[in-house]
Amino acid sequence: MRGAAGRAAGLAREALSALASVVIAPECAACGRALERPDLGAVCPACWQAVRRFTPPVCPACGISVSPHATGPAGPCEACQSGARVVSAARAVGPYEGRLREIIHACKYERRPSLAGPLATLLLEAGREVLDGADVVVPVPLHWTRRHQRGFNQAEALATRLGVPVARALRRTRRTRPQVELPAGDRHRNVSGAFGLARCAGGPPGRVRWRRGARPLAGRIVVLVDDVATTGATLDACARVLLEAGAREVRALTAARVASPRR
Numbered sequence: 001m002r003g004a005a006g007r008a009a010g011l012a013r014e015a016l017s018a019l020a021s022v023v024i025a026p027e028c029a030a031c032g033r034a035l036e037r038p039d040l041g042a043v044c045p046a047c048w049q050a051v052r053r054f055t056p057p058v059c060p061a062c063g064i065s066v067s068p069h070a071t072g073p074a075g076p077c078e079a080c081q082s083g084a085r086v087v088s089a090a091r092a093v094g095p096y097e098g099r100l101r102e103i104i105h106a107c108k109y110e111r112r113p114s115l116a117g118p119l120a121t122l123l124l125e126a127g128r129e130v131l132d133g134a135d136v137v138v139p140v141p142l143h144w145t146r147r148h149q150r151g152f153n154q155a156e157a158l159a160t161r162l163g164v165p166v167a168r169a170l171r172r173t174r175r176t177r178p179q180v181e182l183p184a185g186d187r188h189r190n191v192s193g194a195f196g197l198a199r200c201a202g203g204p205p206g207r208v209r210w211r212r213g214a215r216p217l218a219g220r221i222v223v224l225v226d227d228v229a230t231t232g233a234t235l236d237a238c239a240r241v242l243l244e245a246g247a248r249e250v251r252a253l254t255a256a257r258v259a260s261p262r263r
């Protein structure tokens, strides 16, 4: 009985979807072609398929693909060899380009938080190692004025879908320019001191709560979550605050990473 009802509902949904594709003709948020099945989401299956991933072996520190090592595990990439990072290990789905970039843009600037669901599925795949043993995930915060403009924080929309308790542990203490718009030399200064510990982190179930004086991050393994990492300066600035608050280790997981930031 339920099976028949389910099939009927499925057929009705497909029929409505077909109707919608003719009447409203919504376009894929990434490639702009008409969506054959708008009910499957704002981005067409071909675009999801075309998302480039960082394939193993990846740099253990930042997660970008590196050339295979003859023997033993992959070593750090060139950028990670030269600079000490505060984040112990970072992973990302793929480079910040092509379809992935279009999808992230659509999610963030065209206000399509519904894209966070399928994006988070990709994050779960790419982030297996950094999520392993994690106690809590912390989204990189937006300044409250920007969050107000956008209506949601894309980092938080991703963080809440990773199956790990979420703590809104950080706040942005001042507005900063998007890192991707800046030359490499200015990025560190742009975010340095721009983050602080949130005064409270209450909210819906699944979130880590704390009271004044409590140290909920003490001894915890924390995973920072964001949509894009450029040089990693933002992640490092956030990690410093979390380590100061007692976190044992800070890792990071982002949807995309700029694979060769301009130095």
Ligand SMILES: [Zn+2]
Pocket: 028, 029, 030, 031, 032, 033, 043, 044, 045, 046, 047
């Ligand atoms: Zn498309």
Ligand SMILES: [Zn+2]
Pocket: 059, 060, 061, 062, 063, 064, 076, 077, 078, 079, 080
């Ligand atoms: Zn690296």
